[in-house]
Amino acid sequence: MRLALAMTILALAITPQKETAVYDRYGGLLTLKGTRTGFFHVEQIRDRWWIVTPDGHAFISKGVCHVSYTADHAPSLGYSPYGRVTEAKYGSAQAWAKATAERMKSWGLNTVGAWSSPEMHAQGLAYAPILNVAASIERDLWLKGGVVDVFAPTFLEGARRVAQSLCAPHKNDPWLLGYFTDNELRWGADWRSKESLLQTFLKMPPEAPGRKKAEELLKARGTSGDPTPEDTAAFQRMVAEQYFRVCREAIRAADPNHMVIGCRFAGYSPEPVLQGLKGHVDIVSYNDYGFEPPIRMLERIVEITGRPVMITEFSFKARDSGLPNTRGAGLPVDTQQDRADKFESYVRKLAALPAWVGYHWFEWCDEPKEGRFDGENSNYGLVRIDDTPWEILTERFARLNPQLEAICTAARADRDRE
Known part of the structure; x- marks a missing residue:
């Protein structure tokens, strides 16, 4: 009897035991605790900003945009090449989503980003949908750089309608990370237009509320001739404050539980816009396609807004892929x-912020x-059109992603020693 007991104890001692999980079920670091609220939120822990999971653990969002069953439609073909592959391979969006979520998790990813298939929203990954508040009012807003009259009743009504339709049904879902309000709105002169917001609003019909606001601002500032740069900046801030306030209030009325994570700035975020944004978003989202992260810009965003930042688009494309790479950022x-x-x-440098x-x-x-x-x-893909992974890249994701929390905390410790 004693011999049998001794042998059992020895067997247990030499049998490999399953390691304690590093992450909670949402992907939050078990060893770094924040406030447990039942929903994702942000807070500062040990002088560093973190997203905090519903269970109260520090979380870095490691996500991918456009995780889509059909991906991009090719107009010249009349169909989606990737969509044909996934339909033949999986048979349904649900089967594809289940397999795709497992691949994402194996590569250390924990978040499904904007423009993703709804089937991805129930796969044990955080998800961050885009509402297209302004884009729902004006067609081709992103492509053509159009501007919505944010002072018009139609904008307020549209924001409320979008929030009730897209936010209210998800208000109790703990897996929802937060909402993007729009994507890459035009806040002034950019690749789509050389006009300032003030110039654009002054060209609106005389009865437009936005034009009246622009004229009132110029009158109040005593400007009778061409607007000054100071006039332009003041109106830019006014438009931003109105846009972000209306969006936040509409979202909060429909869903009081989840974060507002900004409008995905298109590689530039004018300071007057950041001043208008202040107090209306939980995270500032920023898209960038440079080889180096825009560290100084991100630091300035934090200085002005007092909010944490997230890079919500970045990518690198290679000539050896067999794709043209002649159109698209970067x-x-x-x-x-x-x-x-x-x-x-790129990501290691971000982690130092x-x-x-x-x-x-x-x-x-x-x-x-x-x-x-x-x-x-x-x-831009993690996978090819035939749904096979770019192995060198995805293996790097799988190796780096589990280290990111440690890299972040080590960077904090290094700053404390300086």
Whole structure:
């Protein structure tokens, strides 16, 4: 009897035991605790900003945009090449979503980003939908750089309608990370227009509420001739404050539980806009396609708004992919190895920022070589059109992602020692 007991104890001692989980069920770090509220939120823990999971643990959002069953439609073909592959391979969006979620988790990812299939919202991953508040009012807003009259009753009504339709049904879902209000709105002169917001609003019909606001501002500032740069900045701030306030109030009325995570700035965020945004978002979202992260810009955003930041689009495309890479943001690198190296370097530098709380890679699948709706034809994907992964890149994701929390906390410790 004693011999049998001794043998049992010895067997237990030499049998490998399952390690304690590092993360909670949402992907939050078990060893770093925040406030448990039942929903994702942000708070500062040990002088660093973190997203905090519903269970109360520190979380870095490691996500991918456009995790879509059909991906991009190619107008010249009349169909989606990736969609044909996934339909043949999986048979249904639900089966594809289950398999895709498992792949994402194996690569250390924990968040489904904007423009993703709704089937991805119930796969044990946080998700962050885009509402398209302004874009629901004016067609081709992103493509053409149009501007919505945010002072018009139609904008207020539209924001409330969108929030009731898209937010209210999810208000009790703990897996919902937060809402993007729009994508890459035009806040002034950019690649789509050379006009300032003030110039655009002054061209609206005389009865437009936005034009009246612009004229009232100029009158109050004593400007009778051409607007000054100071006039332009003051109106820019006024428009931003109205836009973000209306969006936040509409979302909060429909869903008081989840974060508002901004409008995904398109590589520039004018200071007057940031001043108008202050107090109306939980996280400032920023899209960037440079080889290096825009560290100084992100630091300035934090200084002005007092909020943490998230990179919600970035990517690297390679010439060895066989895709044209002639349309779409960012310059190409030479190889898939370069893509992986750029990814790691970029994210490690972000992790050194005490107010950085996550990244969303653009995107799940490569664009069709024939071009999507706007002609983009680039190697942005984690997977090819045939649904096979870019192994060098995804292996780097799988290796780096589990280290990110430690990199963030180590960077904090290094700053404390300086």
